[in-house]
Amino acid sequence: MAIRWHGALALYVLIACAGAAAARTVPPKGLDGNFDEALAGGHVLPDPLVMRDGRPVTSARMWRVERRPELVALFEDTIFGVAPPPPKQMRSVVTDTDTKALGGTATRKQVTLYLNGDTQGPQMHVLIYLPNGVKAAPVFVGLNFHGNQAINDDPAIDITTTWLTDYQSPGIVKHHATAASRGQDAAEWPLAKILAAGYGVATFAPGDLYPDSDNMIAESVHPFYGTQSSAPNHWGAIATWAWGMSRVYDYLATDHQVDAHRIIAIGHSRYGKAALWAGARDTRFAMVVANDSGAGGAKLYRRNFGESIRVMNTYWFAPRFKTFASRENDLPVDAHELIALVAPRPVYIATASEDLWGDTTGQFLAAQAADPVYRLLGTQGLGVSTLPPPDTPVHSIIGFHIRTGPHAITDYDWSQYLRFADTYLHAKIVTRIVK
Structure with missing residues (x-):
């Protein structure tokens, strides 16, 4: 070259x-x-x-x-496109907590974010796993492709109810998750490896904010925010998902089991685009991974x-x-x-x-x-x-x-990200970067 x-x-x-x-x-x-x-x-x-x-x-x-x-x-x-400012009335409700999840290695939390504070308004459903034995864990935040239940076969994970892509997914029927989709994407989210390294995971499905398909703007959160879809700089789906990642950060910053100074934006493929844009706009993310x-x-x-x-x-x-x-x-x-x-x-x-x-x-x-x-x-x-x-x-x-290999996120990739985070997210380094 x-x-x-x-x-x-x-x-x-x-x-x-x-x-x-x-x-x-x-x-x-x-x-x-x-x-x-x-x-x-x-x-x-x-x-x-x-x-x-x-x-x-x-x-x-x-x-x-x-x-x-x-x-x-x-x-x-x-x-x-231009996303709206953070919602002033966002309210979070922890709907599930299990301190002995995944064989006692993790604490599982399922959290509903009412973005406008209204149970009838737009909302996100966030699945969180935090490593037990870590006082304040760093956390990877990212979108999943086939619903929260797809990242692990834990039967207690709520099945995502919003629209999902059914591409190469027999567990998704007519764009909605079934029980057969539990754990189908576990290889993309090697929880045992991530938790053993001392990191947590927070994930949500794209359909909570913008279903990942053409002609779905009416089913997105956009109507709640009064933005004009005809405007040349109207926010697209990637900006919407990135905005949602920041809303997950808003919640995690209130959780005493999370280190708010070591939250990482991560994404694969189209959600890697969203992770980069989230990290570019929101400097609170300590690190960004675009796979x-x-x-x-x-x-x-x-x-x-x-x-x-x-x-x-x-x-x-x-x-x-x-x-x-x-x-x-x-x-x-x-x-x-x-x-x-x-x-x-x-x-x-x-x-x-x-x-x-x-x-x-x-x-x-x-x-x-x-x-x-x-x-x-x-x-x-x-x-x-x-x-x-x-x-x-x-x-x-x-x-x-x-x-x-092919277009994918694999165990090899995660090994690099965990090692990279270990190198650059030590307390002294984070302090220097923030300054």
Whole structure:
């Protein structure tokens, strides 16, 4: 891979050999996009450390006070949409507690969040497992695909009642969970491993906020907030899910069994996009993990490889976003700046060798181009200059790995995230990052 810098930080990328394995791989049928590295082309990225008016960002204070808010507003206006402010009347009710769950290793809690304080209004149903023997546990917060009951076969987990995707899920019938779905996604949530490492988990289903499908806005929480779906910067599903992750944070911060300074936003695939946006907007999250997040997450839009704006789901984003289809170079921002919005907090970008849609090289280049912001803010950044081979994780404060295999979140991925969190979420490091 040959990379050269123009001016201060505008990145020109020419691919010489990185991604050659992807170029030799025949993409699965049905994927609409370019999968030939020879056609990926060069690209110029907007400089994260240059203001829209051309002024260079020369200090950490200028980043925090001027450039960071400017970037957040640009992402809201052109990609994700503007979410409403946090609800002032949110009320939480713990509907279930078992201090001897999972063979006595965990405390299980099921919590209903009444977002407007009204039992007839919008609500979220959050499943929480906390490790016993840990006074105040760090917690991973993320969405699940097939309902709370799908992450473990614990028979006491309430079956999610909201709309669910039934893709590759025999336990979901006509988009609603059945008892047969209990534990079907347990491999994606290795609770025994997570709890043994001293971490907790808090998860909820997307349908609580926005059912993950086209033409479902009427069934989402949007009608409760009076936002105009025709507005070009109307919040899409990803912004809605990210907003919901912050509501889970609001609750966890009140739970004395949780360390509010060590709450981690995590997500796989489309929910990895949501985790990145949640961490970018809400600096209370101490760390962000985006697993196979692809375009709309950690993949560069300007690199012509894999998923593109033209083929992405419309409902995920603000209406204005789709106007940039086939003209990605006109976007005022790109994925490296989304990653940079997490700085100086630790962020982990993970991909998979067979996930051509997600563009492994494009995600690495985005992490690399976020590096100058991390360094401006006093951290080591990505710490490597070349694309690592599969199964060779980079554990700098911008973490990265390529896992051998398909688009998925696996035990290997979780092993890296737990090790990464152990490294960067020690009390002294968290204090330094907060300051």
